[in-house]
Amino acid sequence: xxxxxxxxxxxxxxxxxxxxxxxxxxxxxxxxxxxxxxxxxxxxxxxxxxxxxxxxxxxxxxxxxxxxxxxxxxxxxxxxxxxxxxxxxxxxxxxxxxxxxxxxxxxxxxxxxxxxxxxxxxxxxxxxxxxxxxxxxxxxxxxxxxxxxxxxxxxxxxxxxxxxxxxxxxxxxxxxxxxxxxxxxxxxxxxxxxxxxx
Amino acid sequence: xxxxxxxxxxxxxxxxxxxxxxxxxxxxxxxxxxxxxxxxxxxxxxxxxxxxxxxxxxxxxxxxxxxxxxxxxxxxxxxxxxxxxxxxxxxxxxxxxxxxxxxxxxxxxxxxxxxxxx
Numbered sequence: 001x002x003x004x005x006x007x008x009x010x011x012x013x014x015x016x017x018x019x020x021x022x023x024x025x026x027x028x029x030x031x032x033x034x035x036x037x038x039x040x041x042x043x044x045x046x047x048x049x050x051x052x053x054x055x056x057x058x059x060x061x062x063x064x065x066x067x068x069x070x071x072x073x074x075x076x077x078x079x080x081x082x083x084x085x086x087x088x089x090x091x092x093x094x095x096x097x098x099x100x101x102x103x104x105x106x107x108x109x110x111x112x113x114x115x116x117x118x119x120x121x122x123x124x125x126x127x128x129x130x131x132x133x134x135x136x137x138x139x140x141x142x143x144x145x146x147x148x149x150x151x152x153x154x155x156x157x158x159x160x161x162x163x164x165x166x167x168x169x170x171x172x173x174x175x176x177x178x179x180x181x182x183x184x185x186x187x188x189x190x191x192x193x194x195x196x197x198x
Numbered sequence: 199x200x201x202x203x204x205x206x207x208x209x210x211x212x213x214x215x216x217x218x219x220x221x222x223x224x225x226x227x228x229x230x231x232x233x234x235x236x237x238x239x240x241x242x243x244x245x246x247x248x249x250x251x252x253x254x255x256x257x258x259x260x261x262x263x264x265x266x267x268x269x270x271x272x273x274x275x276x277x278x279x280x281x282x283x284x285x286x287x288x289x290x291x292x293x294x295x296x297x298x299x300x301x302x303x304x305x306x307x308x309x310x311x312x313x314x315x316x
Contacts, residue, residue, distance in 0.1 A: 017248070018232045023286060029270050032270050036263060036266045036267050038262065040258060040266055041258060042252075042255055044262065045254070045255045045256045049251075054259060058258065058259050058262050061266070062266065062269075065266045067270055069269050069270055070273065089289055120284040133247065134251065134254050137248065137251060138254070141248075156245055156249060157248055157249065157251045157252050158252060159252075175307060180212075181211075181213055184212040184215070184244065184245070187244060188212075188244055191244065
């Protein structure tokens with residue numbers, strides 16, 4: 001994998017304006033439609049990354065939005081709405097994961113679905129290179145064992161704290177830390193098998 | 199203070215990505231060991247690339263958006279049904295008791311008829 005050119009983490013983007021959330025809280029179904037259209041791709045992708053299965057991810061997404069609709073009144077605006085929604089979604093995905101004993105193999109088509117919408121300024125070649133990197137990284141993440149994948153996706157992609165991950169996964173903070181640690185190590189070994197990337 | 203060995207430092211590198219401050223011993227080792235420093239840099243780059251995945255999305259299956267948009271209407275309908283059942287719990291309980299009684303009586307009669315025929 002090509003070495004990324006800068007190390008700055010991308011902060012969570014706020015996709016939903018505060019007034020839209022307020023309208024949804026008042027039961028405005030047109031506002032809800034707008035909110036779904038703004039956020040569903042991110043929520044579905046989060047569930048897909050945790051569950052590694054498009055059909056399970058779609059079910060978890062529906063569970064997440066149902067919980068979000070019912071829990072909207074409790075959203076006080078202390079955190080970004082998107083962050084709150086990600087937490088609801090990760091909770092729904094993890095519940096779904098727990099409830100399914102027999103896991104289906106990850107279909108190759110699902111991996112192809114993960115398209116690179118990453119901001120990639122510059123040439124067509126640059127964009128293609130970034131897309132290839134995204135694909136390699138997504139592929140390496142999807143190949144991680146389930147318990148490592150959930151932890152590292154929540155920590156490094158969606159920015160949850162170790163404490164939040166421990167709560168979501170119902171494990172100790174030490175266990176959450178260890179899972180993130182091992183997942184990062186495995187990712188590095190997969191993507192940079194010869195050691196440091198230059 | 200004795201210097202740390204590469205093995206000691208490398209085992210903790212995946213965690214050091216998250217930690218704003220690191221011990222003086224680790225910092226000293228990293229300043230003297232380009233290999234460990236390079237590996238830490240690789241972890242940091244990987245962490246940054248992973249964070250940027252938050253903006254890469256997958257196309258959801260057809261019909262999912264419609265199902266999500268319909269959630270408030272569905273939830274309202276379910277609430278109405280639940281509230282109706284709660285309000286008329288007595289009537290539903292009486293109706294259920296009558297239905298069970300009728301079924302039991304029919305079964306009893308049919309069994310008696312069968313015994314009489316035998």
